[in-house]
Amino acid sequence: MGEEMNVEREYGNWLDEVDSVSPPDFFTAVLDELYARGPNPQETAQAQEQLRRAMASVGHERMYYDVLPRSPIGSVYIALSERGVVAIDFSDGEEAFLSWIRKRTGVYPLRSPERTAEATHQVEEYLAGKRAAFDLPIDMRFLTDFQRTVLRAVMKVPRGEVITYGALARVIGQPKAARAVGRALGSNPIPIVIPCHRVLASDGSLGGYSGRGGVRTKADLLRLEGVSL
Amino acid sequence: MVTKPNFDTLVEAHSAEIFAYLWRMVGEKADVEDCLQETFLRAFRGYSHLVSGSNYRAWLYKIATNVARTHFSRRKRAAIHKVKIDPSRLQGGISPVDELDRQEMLMVVLEAVEGLPYKQRAAFMMRKYQGLSYHTIATVLGGTEDAARANVYQALKKLRAQFVTVTEGSREKPWAKR
Numbered sequence: 272m273g274e275e276m277n278v279e280r281e282y283g284n285w286l287d288e289v290d291s292v293s294p295p296d297f298f299t300a301v302l303d304e305l306y307a308r309g310p311n312p313q314e315t316a317q318a319q320e321q322l323r324r325a326m327a328s329v330g331h332e333r334m335y336y337d338v339l340p341r342s343p344i345g346s347v348y349i350a351l352s353e354r355g356v357v358a359i360d361f362s363d364g365e366e367a368f369l370s371w372i373r374k375r376t377g378v379y380p381l382r383s384p385e386r387t388a389e390a391t392h393q394v395e396e397y398l399a400g401k402r403a404a405f406d407l408p409i410d411m412r413f414l415t416d417f418q419r420t421v422l423r424a425v426m427k428v429p430r431g432e433v434i435t436y437g438a439l440a441r442v443i444g445q446p447k448a449a450r451a452v453g454r455a456l457g458s459n460p461i462p463i464v465i466p467c468h469r470v471l472a473s474d475g476s477l478g479g480y481s482g483r484g485g486v487r488t489k490a491d492l493l494r495l496e497g498v499s500l
Numbered sequence: 501m502v503t504k505p506n507f508d509t510l511v512e513a514h515s516a517e518i519f520a521y522l523w524r525m526v527g528e529k530a531d532v533e534d535c536l537q538e539t540f541l542r543a544f545r546g547y548s549h550l551v552s553g554s555n556y557r558a559w560l561y562k563i564a565t566n567v568a569r570t571h572f573s574r575r576k577r578a579a580i581h582k583v584k585i586d587p588s589r590l591q592g593g594i595s596p597v598d599e600l601d602r603q604e605m606l607m608v609v610l611e612a613v614e615g616l617p618y619k620q621r622a623a624f625m626m627r628k629y630q631g632l633s634y635h636t637i638a639t640v641l642g643g644t645e646d647a648a649r650a651n652v653y654q655a656l657k658k659l660r661a662q663f664v665t666v667t668e669g670s671r672e673k674p675w676a677k678r
Contacts, residue, residue: 310523318533325537379541
């Protein structure tokens, strides 16, 4: 505290400078050039209009989320709508997860351990090696048709088995689309429950994985399912 | 018994000001709009827990400060971000001799500002460009008024020191003369 008082006494003129410099020197002029104007009225009006729209949609649909804090793959966030699981994430923190869902769905989920209990419980059991398959509704409204097709196909690959990107492309009747299949899996919003980790490159290597820990996590999940790598 | 204002009233009363603050803290236009929505959605989520009669303005600033910080740490992690200046942001107040020097000068200051410790940058913007009192800044940042003052002072000191280093390194340039 004493030190701060000292700062005040010693550098009082510095602080005055923040409040008013006249005439402004070049340093202040450069700062002002960057920051003084602020957003123009049109920009502001546009942003406010978007904000009103975003706020109006709040409450029209409810989503809920919760976190499994200490799973073997770190914190796992799970979000549900009234229709089913919307997103699972174990890469970023809570705020990043929520903001990602909002951007994707226009809904801001509320924390509710009660409403998400069944889903978190199943994921927890799975990660503990006590559950082979999930029995959860999935909400795929926020995906493209192609993503839905790919993800539905990969859901049919059972625990303990793997498939290649190319083979999956053939399964959905688009044998030339292996790359697009890879991209659709890379943006899988519901990893683990939709087992994109069971899809490997055609040379048998792991391919990619966008969750936390990358391909190492992918390998861990496969080993958990009894796949020998 | 003071009743809390309707949340929409807060949106209408403070969104322009918070937008201006985020404009100064975040930069890129699309990101600023996004951070504005994020701020008010987070605020909406927490509004029922807020005590009536609170300093709503400071509370919104606090949320906006956190939102902008999250935005920055994510961007830093992406590591592809390059500081750049959108010409439409400038007010045209300085006219150094040649355009290259001018750009260079603006870049130096912009990078110096973005390089400040986050609290210092936030305190500086709130004081100098948002015109908040030290009392309010202290509420936003969660410290004493003296600490808020010290943050602003440190920011300014660092910025000026960097500015002087650069301009002295190029004394022959006309704009470097005071």
